[in-house]
Amino acid sequence: MSRSIRIALRRQLRRQTCCAYALLLILCVAGFAQTKPDSAADQAEARILADFGSRIRKYLEARQNAGGAPKPAKEAEKLADHRKQTAAKLRAERTDAKRGDIFTPEITRYFREQIRATFAGPEGAKIRASLRRAEPVRGIVLKVNSAYPATLPLQSTPPTLLLNLPRLPKELEYRIVGRDMALHDTVTNLIVDFIPNAIPAS
Amino acid sequence: MRYLHHRDLPKTRPVARLRWLLCGVLFLVVAGFASYSRGPAGTRTIWNAVPFFGTTLQADAPPQANASGPELKLPLEEKSVRFAVIGDSGTGEREQYDVAKQIESYRQKVGFDFVIMLGDNIYGGHSPKDFADKFEQPYKPLLDAGVKFYASLGNHDDPGVERLYKPFNMGGERYYTFQKGDVGFFVLDSNYMDPAQLDWLENTLHNSKAKWKICYFHHPLYSDGKSHGPDLDLRAQVLPIFKRNGVNAVFSGHEHVYERLKPEEGIYYFILGNSAKLMTRDFSSTQNMVVGKDTERGFMIVEIAGDNLYFQTISRVGETIDSGTVARQAPAPTQSSR
Numbered sequence: 311m312s313r314s315i316r317i318a319l320r321r322q323l324r325r326q327t328c329c330a331y332a333l334l335l336i337l338c339v340a341g342f343a344q345t346k347p348d349s350a351a352d353q354a355e356a357r358i359l360a361d362f363g364s365r366i367r368k369y370l371e372a373r374q375n376a377g378g379a380p381k382p383a384k385e386a387e388k389l390a391d392h393r394k395q396t397a398a399k400l401r402a403e404r405t406d407a408k409r410g411d412i413f414t415p416e417i418t419r420y421f422r423e424q425i426r427a428t429f430a431g432p433e434g435a436k437i438r439a440s441l442r443r444a445e446p447v448r449g450i451v452l453k454v455n456s457a458y459p460a461t462l463p464l465q466s467t468p469p470t471l472l473l474n475l476p477r478l479p480k481e482l483e484y485r486i487v488g489r490d491m492a493l494h495d496t497v498t499n500l501i502v503d504f505i506p507n508a509i510p511a512s
Numbered sequence: 513m514r515y516l517h518h519r520d521l522p523k524t525r526p527v528a529r530l531r532w533l534l535c536g537v538l539f540l541v542v543a544g545f546a547s548y549s550r551g552p553a554g555t556r557t558i559w560n561a562v563p564f565f566g567t568t569l570q571a572d573a574p575p576q577a578n579a580s581g582p583e584l585k586l587p588l589e590e591k592s593v594r595f596a597v598i599g600d601s602g603t604g605e606r607e608q609y610d611v612a613k614q615i616e617s618y619r620q621k622v623g624f625d626f627v628i629m630l631g632d633n634i635y636g637g638h639s640p641k642d643f644a645d646k647f648e649q650p651y652k653p654l655l656d657a658g659v660k661f662y663a664s665l666g667n668h669d670d671p672g673v674e675r676l677y678k679p680f681n682m683g684g685e686r687y688y689t690f691q692k693g694d695v696g697f698f699v700l701d702s703n704y705m706d707p708a709q710l711d712w713l714e715n716t717l718h719n720s721k722a723k724w725k726i727c728y729f730h731h732p733l734y735s736d737g738k739s740h741g742p743d744l745d746l747r748a749q750v751l752p753i754f755k756r757n758g759v760n761a762v763f764s765g766h767e768h769v770y771e772r773l774k775p776e777e778g779i780y781y782f783i784l785g786n787s788a789k790l791m792t793r794d795f796s797s798t799q800n801m802v803v804g805k806d807t808e809r810g811f812m813i814v815e816i817a818g819d820n821l822y823f824q825t826i827s828r829v830g831e832t833i834d835s836g837t838v839a840r841q842a843p844a845p846t847q848s849s850r
Contacts, residue, residue, distance in 0.1 A: 386639075386640040386643035436745045466703040
């Protein structure tokens with residue numbers, strides 16, 4: 311092989327190597343550019359969920375101090391008395407509780423987005439049908455620290471929606487009231503907090 | 513001589529027009545009093561007496577004792593599992609007490625020792641008096657005889673109190689399981705089917721060695737009733753779990769009628785939401801229906817022996833609305849997701 315051919319081959323190899331490195335660099339940059347916002351979103355979501363979890367824990371501590379969850383009883387009087395006393399103590403302890411203590415503006419934004427995406431998703435029509443058929447509750451003006459009206463039914467919360475919301479300890483529940491979504495404490499029957507107009511208009 | 517017709521009233525005298533109006537009001541008042549005087553609960557309204565506004569006048573007829581005693585369609589085999597089914601029962605009104613009397617009369621003949629409750633166990637308030645009027649008093653003969661009640665929660669129930677109320681045997685949980693002989697019962701809270709409950713359902717059904725797997729909960733997955741209809745979102749989430757894990761029969765309430773539905777992929781469906789409440793002329797179609805009854809309240813008695821489930825649905829006046837036998841169908845050999 312002549313020297314000129316060897317030089318030409320070496321140059322071609324160098325060019326190909328440079329191209330390969332350039333391509334690798336482009337891919338890395340593109341990959342990084344793509345993953346960075348996702349990981350930032352994940353971090354933001356994790357931070358919001360951690361904040362939500364910590365507010366829930368704080369509420370549960372307050373309830374525990376007020377009397378906690380009762381044990382099963384044969385007499386309905388015992389259960390009613392326990393609820394009455396626990397709710398009264400908890401209200402007294404949380405006299406300054408207001409809307410937004412748990413559903414802060416940031417957490418509210420997160421919930422609204424989760425709910426919007428669920429209703430806009432493939433199961434949206436089924437969820438709306440289920441809500442219509444579950445004796446929708448209307449006409450209640452929600453108020454933090456007030457009792458859910460004892461004589462009114464509780465509308466079932468669609469399972470697909472629950473799959474997309476942060477999990478709650480077993481005695482707290484998300485409840486739909488009209489278009490609002492309440493955080494309901496089943497032990498004390500108190501409204502812990504709520505998001506007005508959380509359910510997108512149909 | 514020209515007869516006076518109400519159409520002519522405006523043309524004649526205003527006094528005559530007023531008389532017609534007074535007659536109408538008087539009719540409503542008399543009918544209203546008649547309606548009040550028939551029931552002990554005192555919660556009925558004047559409108560119940562008027563066919564246009566009331567639920568049903570036919571169903572308000574006082575129950576007649578069946579002259580020949582309870583008519584029985586179950587085989588009463590040895591070592592069978594027998595139970596009664598009630599749904600939407602906790603009104604505290606006379607109709608609930610009437611149905612309860614029929615259940616007791618059948619208990620004496622059938623000898624079942626437990627009752628499953630399909631939700632709406634206590635309507636309205638949940639004070640101790642409500643528990644007495646809407647559960648303890650109407651079912652006192654059953655409770656005194658040692659019959660156990662296993663409740664599920666409906667949308668009118670108070671989960672915080674009822675799951676802790678020992679006579680409902682829920683063990684402090686919204687959803688739970690129990691077994692009688694070869695029959696496993698899986699009691700769900702369809703008001704709040706959260707991921708934790710779905711996980712529990714999948715695992716519990718999968719690990720169960722029961723020959724029969726029966727699920728019961730308040731909201732029906734299929735229904736021809738027009739008041740509520742099927743819960744489509746609930747169906748989308750739980751039905752695949754039922755199918756994967758060989759559920760044989762599903763009982764629901766919510767719709768205030770009785771309906772036996774066509775089996776779907778080996779699962780039999782019953783709706784019984786009329787053990788006190790009733791929604792007359794509620795069926796919008798017969799698309800899924802085998803037998804339906806929307807003009808009378810009732811309850812069911814069930815006997816499971818070997819591979820057969822025998823059932824009999826009985827009205828408030830002791831008539832058999834529906835009866836039959838369904839055979840256990842072998843579950844499709846599908847893999848569980850777990």
